[in-house]
Amino acid sequence: MxxxxxxxxxxxxxxxxxxxxxxxxxxxxxxxxxxxxxxxxxxPGEDELAAMSRRYHALSDPLRLTILFLLRDQPLCVCVINRFMHISDSKLSYHLTVLKESGLIEGECRGNWIFYSITDHGNKALKYTERMGK
Incomplete structure (x- = not known):
């Protein structure tokens, strides 16, 4: 040819x-x-693509999705989240860090405790994930 x-x-x-x-x-x-x-x-630009990728990665784990569902209605301290999750402190810390770095949750210090809450990005991502699952 x-x-x-x-x-x-x-x-x-x-x-x-x-x-x-x-x-x-x-x-x-x-x-x-x-x-x-x-x-x-x-x-989108490289930074925006990287942020999107981090969010999708954070949403890809059932434990992290569980945490988002727990935080959907109210901020919770780590001890309450852990009481529900039944995982080691280090494992919970890792998952909270992934969610925080992806912009889906944020933490606020109140005395000796850190209270985590879902962000606007986290709420939107959770709603989208719920719609996709149906």
Whole structure:
């Protein structure tokens, strides 16, 4: 087969005629959308993608989802969360840290205790997760 002169997806391997035609369809579609620059604007920036990824990671664990459900209606101290969860302190601490770093919960010191509450992002994520589960 004769090569079209272009390479496939930057691999350096030449495209055959059938592949070149398919590739041209893809390039035409990009041009109809306004070109690569317009297409690239549809993708969030690296920082936003990283934040989204952290939230999805935090939502991917049943223990962390349980914590979000517990915090949905009221802030709770660690001892109350742990009484319900029945896990080691270190394991609970790890899961709370993941949720906090993802922006789904926040902690507030009250004397010797830390009370955790769900954030607006956490509420939205939990509602979305509930809708997806149905």
């Amino acid at each position: 004769k090569s079209s002169g272009r390479s496939c997806c930057g691999t350096g391997k030449p495209l055959n005629k059938k592949r070149a035609a398919t590739s041209d369809i893809g390039f035409e579609a990009i041009e109809r959308l306004g070109g690569e620059e317009v297409l690239s604007r549809a993708v």
